[in-house]
Amino acid sequence: MKRLVLALQLMTRLPLPALDVDQTDFAAAIRWFPATGIAVGLIVAGAAGLGLRIDPWAGALFGLLAWVAITGALHLDGLGDIADAAGAAHGDRTRLSAVLADPHIGSFGVVAIAMQLLAKLVLLRLWLENFPLWMLVPVVLTARIGPLVWTRWLPSLHEGLASQFRSGWRAGALLSWAMLALLLGFWVPALWAAALLIPLWGWWLRSRIGGISGDGHGAGIELLESGLLVAMLLLR
Incomplete structure (x- = not known):
């Protein structure tokens, strides 16, 4: 339970x-990342349901605001950093590391974050017309299985918080969440x-960035959430 709370x-x-x-404990917390999606999904679904009392656009906006607030824009920050690194490094690994370490955001990052927010807003608006609110929970949960795969498959881009997750990885955790x-x-x-x-996403990170980092995890979660929303709309 302590690792779930962590x-x-x-x-x-x-x-x-x-x-x-x-x-x-810190390294083992990665095994519980998908479980955090349950909490996030329930909060987003609740906010979207509240907004639906007004109209679908309000539902989408409330849901998006809750999504950003409950995650602290953590994953969006990762998306912005990865976009800056991929756009500005031009294949130079030294410059790529410098861009990732820079706390400031560049134009590539701003565009990526803005496009992601717009995409999620529109996708939620369409999604709310076609699916019950509870289905947001498995979407958010499944997106957080990604880090369990990338941590094991990709080399660490640098020493940092994310690189410590490798020692906490267990095949049983990945298999359990994948089966769910x-x-x-x-x-x-x-x-x-x-x-x-x-x-x-893992292949793109390996080929363009060279490995996985906290930013790569965050960006991947954001893109997976949007990708799964798109898939649901296409397959409805």
């Missing part, structure tokens, strides 16, 4: 009590698109 502290802005943890997503796919078939989207 995962929630890492992945959300929920007000949770401080914990006495060590490096082993597979079962949920019988009710939400579009979830199976994650079997393509997760390795696709």
